Amino acid sequence: MCGIVGAIARRNITPILLEGLKRLEYRGYDSAGMAVVRDSELQRERESGKVAGLEAALADRNLSGQLGIAHTRWATHGKPSRHNAHPHLSTASVAVVHNGIIENFELLKQRLQEQGYCFHSETDTEVIAHLFDANYRQQPRDDASRLLAAFRATLAELDGAYALGIVHRDYPQELLCARMGSPLVIGVGSGEHFIASDPLALLQVTDRFIYLEEGDHAHLTADTCEMFSETLGDAGRSKPVYDAGRLGSVPSARSNLSTQPVSSPVQPAGSDPKSSSGCWSPVRRPVQRFEHGDQAASKGDYRHFMLKEIHEQPEVLTRTLADKLTPEGQLLTAALGPKAAELLPQIKQVQIVACGTSYHAGLVARYWIEGLAGLPCSVEVASEFRYRHVAVMPGTLFVTLSQSGETADTLAALRFAKSAGYLSTLAICNVPGSSLFRESQLRLMTHAGPEIGVASTKAFTTQLAVLALLALVLGRESGEMKETAVEEAFAALQVLPQQVRQVLELEPAIAELANGFADKRHTLFLGRGVHYPVAMEGALKLKEISYIHAEAYAAGELKHGPLALVDDEMPVVTVAPSDELLEKLKSNLQEVRARGGRLINFVCQQAGLNNDDGIRNLPLPKADELVTPILYSVPLQLFSYHVALVKGTDVDKPRNLAKSVTVE
Ligand code: G6P
Numbered sequence: 171m172c173g174i175v176g177a178i179a180r181r182n183i184t185p186i187l188l189e190g191l192k193r194l195e196y197r198g199y200d201s202a203g204m205a206v207v208r209d210s211e212l213q214r215e216r217e218s219g220k221v222a223g224l225e226a227a228l229a230d231r232n233l234s235g236q237l238g239i240a241h242t243r244w245a246t247h248g249k250p251s252r253h254n255a256h257p258h259l260s261t262a263s264v265a266v267v268h269n270g271i272i273e274n275f276e277l278l279k280q281r282l283q284e285q286g287y288c289f290h291s292e293t294d295t296e297v298i299a300h301l302f303d304a305n306y307r308q309q310p311r312d313d314a315s316r317l318l319a320a321f322r323a324t325l326a327e328l329d330g331a332y333a334l335g336i337v338h339r340d341y342p343q344e345l346l347c348a349r350m351g352s353p354l355v356i357g358v359g360s361g362e363h364f365i366a367s368d369p370l371a372l373l374q375v376t377d378r379f380i381y382l383e384e385g386d387h388a389h390l391t392a393d394t395c396e397m398f399s400e401t402l403g404d405a406g407r408s409k410p411v412y413d414a415g416r417l418g419s420v421p422s423a424r425s426n427l428s429t430q431p432v433s434s435p436v437q438p439a440g441s442d443p444k445s446s447s448g449c450w451s452p453v454r455r456p457v458q459r460f461e462h463g464d465q466a467a468s469k470g471d472y473r474h475f476m477l478k479e480i481h482e483q484p485e486v487l488t489r490t491l492a493d494k495l496t497p498e499g500q501l502l503t504a505a506l507g508p509k510a511a512e513l514l515p516q517i518k519q520v521q522i523v524a525c526g527t528s529y530h531a532g533l534v535a536r537y538w539i540e541g542l543a544g545l546p547c548s549v550e551v552a553s554e555f556r557y558r559h560v561a562v563m564p565g566t567l568f569v570t571l572s573q574s575g576e577t578a579d580t581l582a583a584l585r586f587a588k589s590a591g592y593l594s595t596l597a598i599c600n601v602p603g604s605s606l607f608r609e610s611q612l613r614l615m616t617h618a619g620p621e622i623g624v625a626s627t628k629a630f631t632t633q634l635a636v637l638a639l640l641a642l643v644l645g646r647e648s649g650e651m652k653e654t655a656v657e658e659a660f661a662a663l664q665v666l667p668q669q670v671r672q673v674l675e676l677e678p679a680i681a682e683l684a685n686g687f688a689d690k691r692h693t694l695f696l697g698r699g700v701h702y703p704v705a706m707e708g709a710l711k712l713k714e715i716s717y718i719h720a721e722a723y724a725a726g727e728l729k730h731g732p733l734a735l736v737d738d739e740m741p742v743v744t745v746a747p748s749d750e751l752l753e754k755l756k757s758n759l760q761e762v763r764a765r766g767g768r769l770i771n772f773v774c775q776q777a778g779l780n781n782d783d784g785i786r787n788l789p790l791p792k793a794d795e796l797v798t799p800i801l802y803s804v805p806l807q808l809f810s811y812h813v814a815l816v817k818g819t820d821v822d823k824p825r826n827l828a829k830s831v832t833v834e
Contacts, residue, residue: 171246171828172256172269173197174354175371176239176335178345178392179362184233186364187240190371191221193467196475196622196822196829197269197367198244201255204228205265205337208235212265212339216255220823236392237342239335239365241267244828247275248292258291260299263339264306268295269367270331270352271833278327294330301327302336318389321346322450325387331578331832335365348387352832353576353605356380356388356395358457363390368830370620373464380455381603387450399453458603466620474821476623476715480807481674483628484667487800489617490632491663494639503643506596507612513594514647518565519546521592523555523583525831527626527710528571528633533703534799535637541700542651542659543644552579553834556586568592571637573621573629574830575604582834584609598636600629614640623822624829625714627807630707631670634800638663662794666801672791673804677812680805683770683786684812688716690741694732695722697745698755704799705745708806715814715824725758736767738784745806747790747798748774759785772805 173194177183187204202224203216213233217223221242241256248254257265272278275294278301283289287300306320313319317338331351338344347354347365357364357372357379364372365388369379382388385400472478494505503510520539522532532549539547552570556579568587572580575597584606587595597610600618607613616632642659645651651659687693693712697705702724709720723732725744736742742762746755756779759769768784775789793801814821 171198171244171830171832173242173367173371174239174267174269174333174335174365176267176345176347176365177362178237178343178390179359180236180392182234183236183238184228186375187238188221188225188228189374190366191224191240191242193371194367195221195242196624198242198828199823200243200245200250201252202240202242203255203257204233204238204240205257205259206233206235206238207337207339207342210339210342212259212262214257214259214265216252218250218252218255237337237345239265239267239337246271246833247294254291254293256295258293258296258299260287260303264299264303265337266295266299266302267335268298269333269832272297272328272332273330274328298324298328298334306338317341317344317346321387333367343391345390346387347390349382350385351578354382356382356390358395362392363395365390369460370467370622373460373467377460378457379460380457382455383608384605386453386455397453397455398450401449401451462619467622474623476625476627476811476821479621479623479628480804480811482619483631483804484671486618486628486632487635487667487670490635491639493617494614494636495660506614509594510612513612514643516565516593517545517567517644517647519563520567520569522547522549522569522571523552523580524571525552525577525579527630527707528573530703530707530710531630531633531637532571533706534634534700535641537700538638538641539644542641543648544650545644545648552577552583556583560590562591565593567594567596569596569598570606570610571598571633572606573600573618573626575599575601575606576830576832578832578834581605598633600632624824624827625711631800631803635663635666638796659796662796666797669791669793669797669801670804673801676788676805677808679788680808681812683788684809685816687741687770688813688816690718690739692719692735692740694735694740694742695720695745696725696728696742696758697722698725699749700799701745701747701802704802704806707803708743708745708810711807711810712813714827715810715821716817716819717825718813725755728758728761733761733765736762736765738766738768741768741770744769744771745802746771746773746779747802748776748792749795749798772802
């Protein structure tokens with residue numbers, strides 16, 4: 171949430187910052203701003219609304235320089251407005267961009283006001299700018315490390331989450347940044363350095379990145395990159411990392427990244443960090459090459475990122491399965507990590523925790539894990555789980571699902587789980603350098619590639635593919651599945667990408683269904699069994715991007731309440747593959763029709779459902795039962811997309827939402 175970008179170079183960096191903001195807009199888009207240091211002066215431009223507004227404002231101003239920071243905001247403290255937009259300044263000397271929440275900002279603000287600082291916004295971020303200025307003034311004037319010392323003194327007083335970029339008008343060659351609870355990468359260029367919330371922001375200028383870890387801060391010039399980490403322990407400042415949760419422990423992000431370093435680490439320049447508090451030490455972090463290429467951040471020929479991402483699914487499903495299966499279709503247990511062989515036989519049950527769309531993937535997985543592996547499986551949203559006193563049974567595997575690997579609640583749940591007696595932690599995630607990935611013992615990558623549309627699509631189906639594999643591994647391990655059944659299931663997964671391709675060809679028919687739907691204000695989604703969570707995800711997609719109120723129900727629950735809502739203004743969308751529950755579902759559909767309700771059914775070709783007055787069917791190819799939850803998700807994504815198109819909403823950036831929710 172919120173996107174930050176910064177640069178120190180020997181060329182004008184304003185076009186780089188602007189392009190970076192456009193690429194980060196999925197993280198927040200209610201206001202944007204930029205500050206540039208030039209001739210010992212800080213120049214700033216801010217606008218409310220999307221980055222295009224800032225771009226228009228910049229066109230009228232000659233904002234240029236070789237050092238600058240920029241921000242696109244998703245409001246937490248203070249309404250979306252120009253005066254709350256970042257960067258925030260102090261005494262026209264310091265400019266700050268921030269992603270996260272400073273929890274002790276009120277206390278700090280009071281103190282700074284008593285010292286004479288005037289506040290011009292309602293944000294928590296503005297305290298950082300004034301605090302930095304106050305700390306800077308306290309450092310000896312002749313101290314060569316005055317800027318860094320002020321930065322550290324400031325960090326030492328902040329409680330909460332932050333990714334920060336800071337510049338000072340008297341230091342036109344220096345860019346400061348820090349990470350605690352919100353992601354931040356350093357982009358390594360040739361004689362230039364950049365910072366951003368996500369590598370995608372910088373692919374136009376570099377493909378080499380350093381992923382800062384929790385508690386790291388860095389001091390950058392065009393040529394040097396000094397990084398420091400917090401030294402915990404008796405001598406160090408041991409403050410809890412944001413969002414560890416009230417039951418949580420202090421985490422330590424120390425595991426290896428899955429991507430290999432591509433060159434020698436950037437050397438810490440200087441051996442003595444001259445820490446004013448004595449609790450920082452120089453650190454090396456590997457430089458990693460971004461594997462997806464710059465086209466990952468572009469829409470190509472598609473009208474929206476969401477549509478591009480829906481159409482990428484055959485390819486990314488293939489890629490996701492490929493590195494976990496041998497050419498003979500055997501699952502590589504080792505794909506889970508070196509400890510997998512030892513841990514798998516000890517798993518007695520599974521606890522899945524996630525948010526949003528990832529949570530729905532977990533709900534599907536419960537049917538698979540219980541049905542195929544015979545292991546009890548619980549699924550819970552992270553924001554609830556993290557604040558609950560949980561009873562942990564021995565042998566429970568704790569699984570987190572996340573596209574971004576940075577979702578604050580999921581991360582906090584993981585950190586809590588690490589000290590709660592779980593057997594082990596497994597992250598299923600789409601970003602290899604993410605916090606979730608680094609902090610989990612076992613890992614499975616979804617290779618969906620960068621997902622930019624706020625509404626998740628390809629990340630969901632690739633998560634499902636990985637979860638199906640996990641269920642098969644557990645099924646084989648528990649003895650619940652015979653080897654031939656496992657092999658048949660692998661085979662079903664391998665033909666899935668081709669079946670998804672066939673479903674994508676139905677887009678014109680799906681668009682036509684959507685045409686007659688866009689004027690509706692409410693709708694129900696129905697499914698049974700493993701397709702109930704698929705219906706939940708379909709309803710979520712529709713409400714996220716078309717703003718039509720959508721609720722999902724297990725079809726058997728219809729007559730226990732929601733049927734009261736059904737009339738010809740309340741369409742009902744059903745997920746109806748040919749499975750053992752189809753006949754029961756058909757009875758539920760009759761109940762809807764008998765009340766004048768209009769049905770849109772995503773059905774199996776063989777289901778024997780005919781188009782009729784008030785009933786529209788979209789027949790889908792027959793597929794193995796294991797993969798139907800994945801296959802039937804695709805037309806629901808296309809349906810929501812086309813409804814949103816007709817309604818004219820901002821598909822990739824729906825109102826009030828953002829991707830990568832790094833605040834609680
Ligand atoms: C936000 C996004 C959703 C996503 C959820 C969880 O709400 O808009 O699309 O499903 O966060 O994100 P994660 O990255 O943890 O999967």
